[in-house]
Amino acid sequence: xxSRAAVYEIHSIEQLLKLxxxxxxxxxxxxxxxxxxxxPPLGRLTKVMLLFGLGVMPLGVxxxxxxxxxxxxxxxxxxxxxxxxxxxxxxxxxPASNSLAAIHSRNHAFGEESCYNCHAxxxxxxxxxxxxxxxxxxxxxxxxxxxxxxxxxGGKPIHMYKSFSNGMCTRCHSTTAPSWLAREDHxxxxxxxxxxxxxxxxxxxxxxxxxxxxxxxxxxxxxxxAAAQAGQKEAHE
Amino acid sequence: MISRLTIRRLVLVSTITTLVSLGLMVMGIVFxxxxxxxxxxxxxxxxxxxxxxxxxxxxxxxxxxxxxxxxLRPHIGLGGEGGGEPK
Numbered sequence: 001x002x003s004r005a006a007v008y009e010i011h012s013i014e015q016l017l018k019l020x021x022x023x024x025x026x027x028x029x030x031x032x033x034x035x036x037x038x039x040p041p042l043g044r045l046t047k048v049m050l051l052f053g054l055g056v057m058p059l060g061v062x063x064x065x066x067x068x069x070x071x072x073x074x075x076x077x078x079x080x081x082x083x084x085x086x087x088x089x090x091x092x093x094x095p096a097s098n099s100l101a102a103i104h105s106r107n108h109a110f111g112e113e114s115c116y117n118c119h120a121x122x123x124x125x126x127x128x129x130x131x132x133x134x135x136x137x138x139x140x141x142x143x144x145x146x147x148x149x150x151x152x153x154g155g156k157p158i159h160m161y162k163s164f165s166n167g168m169c170t171r172c173h174s175t176t177a178p179s180w181l182a183r184e185d186h187x188x189x190x191x192x193x194x195x196x197x198x199x200x201x202x203x204x205x206x207x208x209x210x211x212x213x214x215x216x217x218x219x220x221x222x223x224x225x226a227a228a229q230a231g232q233k234e235a236h237e
Numbered sequence: 238m239i240s241r242l243t244i245r246r247l248v249l250v251s252t253i254t255t256l257v258s259l260g261l262m263v264m265g266i267v268f269x270x271x272x273x274x275x276x277x278x279x280x281x282x283x284x285x286x287x288x289x290x291x292x293x294x295x296x297x298x299x300x301x302x303x304x305x306x307x308x309l310r311p312h313i314g315l316g317g318e319g320g321g322e323p324k
Binding site for chain 2: 018021022025028029032035036042047050051053054055058059061062065066068069072073078081082134135137138141142
């Protein structure tokens, strides 16, 4: 016997859920096709088979598919699937970039979910409001940005719905950490930062976070020397 | 008037709606693009829920014995095999 290497290896819960959903959907489709082709009388066996094909298996597909889908919506490639996001996601994934988005994306705590980790609402219903905003994004994308060039240069510059709150940064960058307080400007504005009167993004501004974004004066295109230099300067500071 | 034919039609519609629903959900899983994911999680599940409701309705009607007298038809030369649909 010749042993075969696994064709499909599972590396994450998301992949396992997807595979489960696909297997359940295949079973369901086979049962339904059997019924459509054979058209057996509605006896007990047929009813039980159809209950699996119409109820149990599709419910399994919906459940596992939903979870896998939601998991995937947290990932950067999903954000980048709308072309207007490419200036943001390509830069974040660029190992040579020194923008704040790229630096955070290289951190394992953020990784592939860096967009979501920095931009998701952080409240009881934060995940829900973030997904509702995602639906708004999709609507605007279809109605206003669908045909706007490879990087969305033909569309209006993209802005956030609301100002970036300090809470998004202080979730990780605690205002009590000695290394953070060691910075004079941090220590000097501590109360204002905690109250939200001074914004983190007033100093760590948009062009340092997403240098290729049109809204921050970027060209949208892949690595521009000036953006990289600005990023390096930020990193050294 | 609800007959056995109605019940079989309900099951048939339910089956086809489930296939559409599964198609949408599988598309969302295999090609996780925003529009397909939204379709899978909205229309896909709406169709899936609707089809399950139709099937359960068909089963309830069947258990209540709706159109049971039609089962006699095959025996008197008016219906197909298995006591199914009248022609």
